[in-house]
Amino acid sequence: MSSLLERLAEVRKSGEVGRLAEAIPYARWMRIAPENGTGELLTRMRFHDDLIGNTFLPAIHGGTLGAMLEMTAIFHLLWETETETVPKIVNITVDYLRSARPADVIAAAKVTKQGRRMVNVFAEAWQDDRSKPVATANAHFLVTSSDDAPPSL
Incomplete structure (x- = not known):
């Protein structure tokens, strides 16, 4: 089990979703962290x-x-789904809808389709008004476990 998945198990037990970002150096540097104070997982x-x-x-x-x-999509997959592996990005399409001012950005994600090996996720980012997103994304992730890997020759 990877250290990220071990940390995920600890974070799930504690219920403190914000600690999930501690395991990802890039998220810490970018100051990106999940939060669920409103009952909805936001980043x-x-x-x-x-x-x-x-x-x-x-x-x-x-x-x-x-x-x-x-990162919003990854946090959503790690927290809201029962994945046993770290999601690996296959592709992402980002639509930039308006300029983002120098202020905090908030985002939410939802799974639009989940298969055994692939997951499609939609994410949306906004600043002050959720009805005026600054960007949206559609992403595909590989979530296969080591059991699904083909046998090595």
Whole structure:
């Protein structure tokens, strides 16, 4: 069992979903962490100056929004599903809908289809008003366990 999955088991027992980000260095650096204070699993990316892509507007860089949406989907899969492996991204399509101001970004995800090996996830990010998303994403993840791997030759 990987250390991430061991930590996930500990976090599930404690119920503190925010601790899930501690296991992922990139999430810590980006200041992306899940939270469930409202009863819904949300992911928040805390604003910091390193996120700015366009200094003239200023606006958050689109790559950081895409990374945040991917992390949102991963947190959702780790917390809300009974996956026994760390989800591996197959592809992601991000739609940038409006400029993200220099402020926190919040996102939510939902599984749109789950098979035995693949999971499709939709994620949506906004700032102040959920009805005005700044970006959305559709992502596909591989969630096979080691039992599903073909025998090695």
